[in-house]
Amino acid sequence: MSRISVRAVLVSLGGAAVIGGVAVAGMASATAPAQPAVDSASARFVAPSGDTRGAFTFAADVADDSGIEKLTVLAWPKASGLDVTAEEMERVEEDAVCERVDEEKSTCAYTLRITEREAAEMERGEWTVSALLTARDGGKRFVPEAATVTLDF
Template sequence: MSRRIIVSGLAAVAVLGAAGAYAFVAQASEDGPAVKDSSAEYVAPATGHDGSISFTTRVTDDSGVRSVKVLAWPGSMKPAPTAKEMSAVESAMCTAAAGDGAATCRYTAKVSGTDAATAPRGTWHVAVLVTAKDGDTVFVPKAADFTVTR
């Protein structure tokens, strides 16, 4: 799979946007994983250089974090992606804190000039699917937002 974020079953899309951050807290249940302090940052491509999108979040679960799947999707896309579609997307790299079940997870993807030129303008969202080591999951369809302006 390329270093692009894809919308499974819909179309390949590059993640683009003006620098932006959005804090969001989600918890599936009292014992399930929690996602918080999420942010997304966009660096536009320049002549001869790719740009990038970076997403960072803090994930906690008392059993630890098994995986964090990340998907950027344009706000104009209807319907929003589902948790089931997240199985085909790339994973963030997570660094676990010592002993507290928390991890800081980061995902970065390159954005080419062609990707930037063809991406839908407006608000984009970053969806996150977290799977804990004990199998509990939480899906956050709008963990972070950013805006594509050009």
């Protein structure tokens, strides 16, 4: 799904899709798990103002004993009733940028800039960010509610 397709789907549910991140430093555990893990996930929204674009951000620490291939994220308004599944997340093409901490651990971040027009179309209230972590060995970890953020601007 392209960025435009993701937005089109969520706009029809009452909001624009936003996905994002800022880097989070370090990992909480000393060793990586045998199964993919998503930890310390957070989301934040900064509303646009004047000529300055806003941003919706998402960040997480991730780990797997085989290493990390990618972290896919999708944000959606909780009031929409959308119940994202792992299978649906497989079709989302919005991946965070991951920086390797070591062979097994990475910090991942994604930022999507938001215009005033896009923000005006977004549903106010609580938004949920779902995440799908894919490890190098093909292992996956789906976190349906990796983070939440409230849009109340």
